[in-house]
Amino acid sequence: MTTNPTEPDDAFHVFDTTLRDGAQREGINLTVADKLSIARYLDEFGVGFIEGGWPGANPRDTEFFARASQEIDFRHAQLVAFGSTRRAGAKAAQDPQVKGLVESGAPVVTVVAKSHDRHVELALRTTLEENLEMIRDTVSYLREQGRRVFVDCEHFFDGYRANPQYALTVVRTAAGAGADVVVLCDTNGGMLPAQVLDVVSAVRRETGARLGIHAQDDSGCAVANTLAAVDGGATHVQCTANGYGERVGNCNLFPVVAALELKYDRRVLPAGALAEMTRISHAVAEVVNLAPSTHQPYVGVSAFAHKGGLHASAIKVDPDLYQHIDPAVVGNTMRMLVSDMAGRASVELKGKELGFDLSADRDLVGRVVARVKERELQGYSYEAADASFELMLRAEVEGSAPSYFRTESWRAIVEDRPDGSHANEATVKLWAKGERIVATGEGNGPVNALDLALRAGLERIYPQLTSFQLTDYKVRILEGRHGTESTTRVLITTSDGGAEWSTVGVGENVIAASWYALADAYTYGLLRAGVEPADG
Numbered sequence: 079m080t081t082n083p084t085e086p087d088d089a090f091h092v093f094d095t096t097l098r099d100g101a102q103r104e105g106i107n108l109t110v111a112d113k114l115s116i117a118r119y120l121d122e123f124g125v126g127f128i129e130g131g132w133p134g135a136n137p138r139d140t141e142f143f144a145r146a147s148q149e150i151d152f153r154h155a156q157l158v159a160f161g162s163t164r165r166a167g168a169k170a171a172q173d174p175q176v177k178g179l180v181e182s183g184a185p186v187v188t189v190v191a192k193s194h195d196r197h198v199e200l201a202l203r204t205t206l207e208e209n210l211e212m213i214r215d216t217v218s219y220l221r222e223q224g225r226r227v228f229v230d231c232e233h234f235f236d237g238y239r240a241n242p243q244y245a246l247t248v249v250r251t252a253a254g255a256g257a258d259v260v261v262l263c264d265t266n267g268g269m270l271p272a273q274v275l276d277v278v279s280a281v282r283r284e285t286g287a288r289l290g291i292h293a294q295d296d297s298g299c300a301v302a303n304t305l306a307a308v309d310g311g312a313t314h315v316q317c318t319a320n321g322y323g324e325r326v327g328n329c330n331l332f333p334v335v336a337a338l339e340l341k342y343d344r345r346v347l348p349a350g351a352l353a354e355m356t357r358i359s360h361a362v363a364e365v366v367n368l369a370p371s372t373h374q375p376y377v378g379v380s381a382f383a384h385k386g387g388l389h390a391s392a393i394k395v396d397p398d399l400y401q402h403i404d405p406a407v408v409g410n411t412m413r414m415l416v417s418d419m420a421g422r423a424s425v426e427l428k429g430k431e432l433g434f435d436l437s438a439d440r441d442l443v444g445r446v447v448a449r450v451k452e453r454e455l456q457g458y459s460y461e462a463a464d465a466s467f468e469l470m471l472r473a474e475v476e477g478s479a480p481s482y483f484r485t486e487s488w489r490a491i492v493e494d495r496p497d498g499s500h501a502n503e504a505t506v507k508l509w510a511k512g513e514r515i516v517a518t519g520e521g522n523g524p525v526n527a528l529d530l531a532l533r534a535g536l537e538r539i540y541p542q543l544t545s546f547q548l549t550d551y552k553v554r555i556l557e558g559r560h561g562t563e564s565t566t567r568v569l570i571t572t573s574d575g576g577a578e579w580s581t582v583g584v585g586e587n588v589i590a591a592s593w594y595a596l597a598d599a600y601t602y603g604l605l606r607a608g609v610e611p612a613d614g
């Protein structure tokens with residue numbers, strides 16, 4: 079029952095609610111500027127609708143609507159205001175909340191309505207008939223005001239189980255009053271795909287209304303439930319970027335649109351948009367200030383990272399053997415992880431990724447595999463330390479590891495002072511380009527002092543390292559095995575302001591392990607910068 083003359087009846091809607099339901103996630107607190115920035119990313123990605131928030135519910139959402147239409151030249155999306163049906167016993171035309179929706183200026187309004195009889199009686203504290211009247215009146219009023227209206231039927235699936243006739247009457251009432259789409263909501267997120275398929279198919283059959291789906295992820299089934307609803311006849315999917323949302327989250331936009339485009343062969347995004355998906359997902363994560371999930375389907379950095387040796391050996395023949403799609407299609411890349419689960423193929427493919435053709439030297443590849451396994455047994459972990467792996471690989475390929483300095487000794491001292499403060503000092507004694515260097519550093523911890531001493535000692539000889547910055551530092555104490563002492567593993571990430579690289583060090587204590595990881599970090603950085611190796 080489409081009432082929008084500009085759209086064919088079978089038009090498919092990708093409706094994003096990151097700025098409304100996504101913002102209901104614990105830990106997300108968006109400014110108006112953040113919301114504007116996310117809206118730009120979503121429009122660029124090509125979603126059809128952006129639900130911007132609840133105008134009138136808080137000053138931030140009201141300001142967002144005032145500014146979004148002025149400041150953003152939407153190319154693909156229409157802005158949607160969210161609100162509820164009018165209050166019981168009032169008139170929609172006089173309801174301040176409904177007026178706020180009109181005053182937002184948004185061309186589309188989503189109205190949340192009760193569709194579960196128990197919610198009407200307990201939460202709204204009104205009659206079933208008055209709830210229908212609230213829906214009828216609110217939708218008609220908004221239509222008279224020239225708005226396109228979608229109705230979100232809250233708790234629809236639970237309501238349908240409890241009282242199917244009432245739930246169906248709500249759908250008919252909303253559609254009859256002029257709602258373009260009636261959205262069936264799994265508000266508590268407890269449904270499973272087979273149930274969603276059954277209910278959506280039945281509602282479509284019984285009412286003929288145009289249906290949408292809004293699935294919360296409490297059972298971990300939001301994406302599957304959304305696709306099941308599409309199978310049942312829904313043509314409008316509500317999702318959020320990276321699955322942000324109330325409680326555990328909402329339906330993740332990215333796997334849904336990827337599935338629709340790549341597996342249902344349905345064009346739901348503008349041409350070329352899918353290849354931007356990984357970048358857009360990470361950009362939105364940056365704006366909401368949450369680290370992008372490494373294991374998110376399609377867009378996570380681990381989504382196409384292969385660790386098992388057997389996988390690598392098949393991928394060497396054809397990547398399709400262990401990948402459901404070509405990562406480039408969604409703007410991601412395949413990565414090979416080298417660890418003690420690697421075989422020859424893993425090392426060969428990793429070598430290729432790093433620019434080495436190892437295919438002709440079976441013995442060398444075998445030696446590298448053996449070395450990786452032996453070092454991982456000691457506590458090293460190369461899958462998160464590509465730079466240390468490359469230095470080790472180069473040592474095998476080129477006969478010796480690239481080297482820029484030789485260590486005579488180092489020491490780090492922590493002084494506990496009577497006032498409870500600590501002084502951290504380090505001294506390094508090095509040889510570089512034939513010169514003996516003694517340098518000291520004072521830092522906010524012993525590792526920082528060691529890093530500063532190393533930097534102070536080498537900076538004059540290798541000015542390139544002034545741009546290096548330690549950006550991440552992780553320590554893990556590894557249990558001793560078979561009666562041996564425990565050891566410490568340190569992973570360091572270093573940046574030169576553009577690229578980042580990670581190194582690993584293992585030692586009997588945290589400072590020794592840090593030293594090895596730091597030495598690799600500086601060595602690899604100088605190599606990357608194109609500096610000719612020159613040992614002490």
Ligand SMILES: CC(=O)SCCNC(=O)CCNC(=O)[C@H](O)C(C)(C)COP(=O)(O)OP(=O)(O)OC[C@H]1O[C@@H](n2cnc3c(N)ncnc32)[C@H](O)[C@@H]1OP(=O)(O)O
Nearest residue numbers: 132135136162163164165166190191192201202232265324
């Ligand atoms: C499933 C969802 O995620 S829906 C979206 C939920 N999002 C939010 O709630 C975020 C924004 N909300 C808010 O800022 C506030 O809750 C407001 C401004 C909307 C309302 O605030 P208040 O007026 O203080 O009311 P409060 O939040 O305590 O209760 C909500 C009221 O709306 C009523 N209500 C709930 N659903 C509906 C509905 N579909 N139609 C009409 N009224 C409704 C409740 O019965 C309650 O009425 P009462 O005040 O007579 O008890």
Ligand SMILES: CC(=O)C(=O)O
Nearest residue numbers: 190230232233263265
């Ligand atoms: C509308 C909505 O957010 C829900 O029912 O979960």
